Amino acid sequence: MAALMIQGCGSDVGKSVLVAGLCRLFANRGLTVRPFKPQNMSNNAAVTVDGGEIGRAQALQAIACRTPATVHMNPVLLKPQSDVGAQLIVRGQMAGTWQARAYQDRKAGLLDMVVDSFRILQAESDLVIVEGAGSPAETNLRAGDIANMGFARAAGVPVVLVGDIDRGHVIAALVGAHAVLDPQDRDMIAGFVINKFRGDPSLFDEGRTEIVRRTSWADCGMAPWLAAARRLPAEDAVVLDRLTPGERRRVKIVVPMLSRIANFDEFDPLRTEPEVDFAFVPPGTPLPGDADLVILPGTKATLADLAFLRAQGWDIDLAAHVRRGGRVLGVCGGFQMLGRAIADPLGVEGPPGQAPGLGLLDVATTLTADKVLTLTTGRLIGGSRFEGYEIHVGRTEGPDLARPLVIRDDGTADGAISADGRVMGAYVHGLFGLGAARTALLATLGAVSDGIDENARVDAALDEIALALEQAFDIERLAAIAGLERRP
Known part of the structure; x- marks a missing residue:
């Protein structure tokens, strides 16, 4: 079956968006398409229909293919817990915590499993579009590689290399990759594309000719700056550094940028709301005193990020916010932080330990080795419907659970609300996705929502990108490189 791998000259060159756009493009042509990424590193994860977790970029790409996400689409996921270590997810399930050096030494042993997942996707599709990770030109990481050329050669998948012209030196990036790659790796590259061009594309005609002359790779085109990509969920935390507050609107909602913030894309629907001034608050910056709602997000390391939050002085800001009558919402790890105490006796997310929580909800959490991974639907206590997911470790108990935030469709409850109704939290992610649920939550702040379901917004953006x-x-x-036979 046909396959094409999109690799890049570096991280954040737009590989994920291009793969999503190509998935939707070929799906719109009537093909059965599947996305695949051998190895991903991200704390933004999605729950799959087969009960595992994968990077959210591959979940988005599955949406682009109009197919449910499965664990085979991203068989190896690394979720950073510290600067030198990460939780390893293999085919959707936890497989321990690995230090960076140990993983580099052992990752080659995962290659056969990775290729097997790829073959499973090939067997059920007309075309698999593969996303690389980082850059194949980082030759110091080539030994044991399973993310770029190591996979491409093992699976026999041709590569198209992406250069990002927005960051400059794109000719040097592409020609430099050609220069440093091993000849056998270089032979896997059949063509290149340029991404993120602004202005008249003819102005770079000579540049593209020069790249062809120096590499002999096929010029497969140049994508413009894709404004619709802003309406897609972001996977990498690097994007948070580029998000700035907008103009003051009816309500202000802020999210502190924890050091291991996870699944922050679930707040994307708030950024598009006409009456919401939404912002991530970077470290070293106090929480704004005029915020109406502070959301504590999910995190990959709850105890470590609770200490990080206190080191920023955000605990003091949050207490003052509540005294002024402000509202607080905690999601997943943020929900755990709002309680009286958090304990990690088994060292699930780092060294064993415990710490007092923020004390804004009368609950306490013990982290456990078993992980909850499930798609969740139900209703907010006010009756509005939501569709979300749960992805967490830990058991939370306490009196405030008697006032849950949501009721799942199976009748079980999740979350807690303080007695005065101003502080609430839950394990469920995605509460802002459906227009009805977002409308209800914003109404408590005095804002009117646009009522648009996030899935509809994302779907329209994917079609716009595919057309571009x-x-x-x-x-x-590109189809010929992938091995697609021309259809009548």
């Missing part, structure tokens, strides 16, 4: 790529890329050449 159809016009910008040589799609027939």
Whole structure:
């Protein structure tokens, strides 16, 4: 079956968006398409229909293919818990915590499993579009590689290399990759594309000719700056550094940027609301005194990020916010922090330990080795419907659970609300996705929602990106590289 791998000259060159756009483009042509990423590193994870977790970029790409996400689409996921260690997820399930050096030494042993997942996707599709990680030109990481050329050669998948012209030196990036790659790796690259061009594309005609002359790779086109990509969920935390507060609107909602913040894309629907001034608050900056709602997000290391939160002085800011009558919502790890205490006796997320919580909810949490991974639907206590997911470790108990935030469709409850109704939290992610649920939550702040379901917004953005790529890329050449036979 046909396959094509999109690799890049570096991280954040737009590989994930291009793969999503190409998935939707070929799906719109009537093909059965599947996304695949051998190895991903992200704390933004999605729950799959087969009960595992994968990177959210692959879940988005599955949406682009109009197919449910499965664990085979991202068989190896690394979720950083510290600067030198990460939780390893293999085919959707926890497989321990690995230090960076140990993982580099052992990751080659995962290659057969990775290729097997790829073959499973091939067997059920007309085309698999593979996303690389980082850059194959980082030759110091080539030994034992399973994310880029190691996978491409093992699975026999041709590669198209992406250069990001927005960051500059794109000719040097592409030609430099050609220069440093091992000849056998270099032979896997059949073409290149340029991404994020602004202005008149003819102005770079000579540049593209120069890249062809120096590499002999096929020029497969140049994508414009894709404004619709802003309406897609972001996977990498690097994007948070570029998000700035907008103009003051009816209500202000802020999210402190914890050091191991996870699943922050669930707040994307708030950024598009016409009456919401939404902002992530970076470390070293106090929580704004005029915020209406502070959301404590999920985190990959709850105790460590609770200490990080206190080191920023955000605990003091949060207490003052509540005294002024402000509201607080905790999601997953943020929910755990709002309680009286958190204990990690088994060292699930780091060294064993415990710490007092923020004391804004009368609950306490013990982290456990078993992980909850489930898609969740139900209703907010006010009756509005939500669709979300749960992805957490830990058991939370306490009197405030008698006032839950949500009731799942199976009749079970989740979350807690303080006696005065101003502090609430839950394990469920995605409460802002459906227009009805977001409308109800914003109404408590005095704001009117646009009521648009996030899935509909994302779906429209994917179609817009697919159309732009159809016009910008040589799609027939890409199809030929992938091995797609021309259809009548």
